[in-house]
Amino acid sequence: MRKRTETDISEPLDAETGLHARPNDHRTELRLWLRLLTCANLIEAEIRKRLRERFATTLPRFDLMAQLERAPDGIMLGELSRRMMVxxxxxxGLVERLVQEGLLERQVSETDRRAVRVRLTPHGKTVFAEMAKAHGDWLGELIGAMDESAQEDLWARLGVLKASVHKASEHDGAC
Structure with missing residues (x-):
């Protein structure tokens, strides 16, 4: 990561930082949205970097393996796509590469050759367990400046926000 220079100081780090200079010019909802987006992007970027550096893997591969770890009997490819929203x-493509690396196995349905179920191999389970432990440790480190009660409070408040978004989405017919 390059060090910021004096000429960079006038440029905000992110959209939220840019609002900081004149917070009263912007609605609270916008400032909150940008704060949430900034936090999520910062955490995701750091997790992506650490997965790449430590495990030579990507976040989508990690996410796919996480879905399969929760389903010991495997998941149909279509269901996996739906869960991952891709x-x-x-x-x-992800499955093919993970199969080649011996982390996943495919099972073709005997009744419908188009239906394919995938699951982690024993080796895949071992590799994922190591990645999942590191992932949890990294999140603890990244969020660790907040004490447990602050984390619980934020969790509850974000639950209220989530419910608000769902309610507004249903009302507008977007869902």
């Missing part, structure tokens, strides 16, 4: 083609 196209079937994206999942198929």
């Amino acid at each position: 196209s079937n083609g994206n999942v198929t």
Whole structure:
């Protein structure tokens, strides 16, 4: 990561930082949205970097393996796509590479050759367990400046926000 220079100081680090200079010019909802987005982006970028550096893997591969870790009997490819909110083609490509590395196995349905179930191999379970432990440790480190009660409070408040978003989405017919 490059060090910020004096000429960089006038440029905000992110959209939220740019609002800091004139907070009263912007609605609280906008400032809150940008704060949430900034935090999520910062955490995700750091997790992506650490996965790449320590395990030579990507966040989508980690996410796919996490879905499979929760389903010992495996998951159909279409269901996996739905859970990960990506196209079937994206999942198929990820699965193919993970199968080649011996982390996943495919099972083709005897009744419908188009239906494919995938699951972690024993080696895949071992590799994922190591990644999941590191992932949890990293989140603890990144969020660790907040004490447990502050984390619980934020969790509850974000639950209220989530409910608000769901309610507004249903009302507007977006869901």
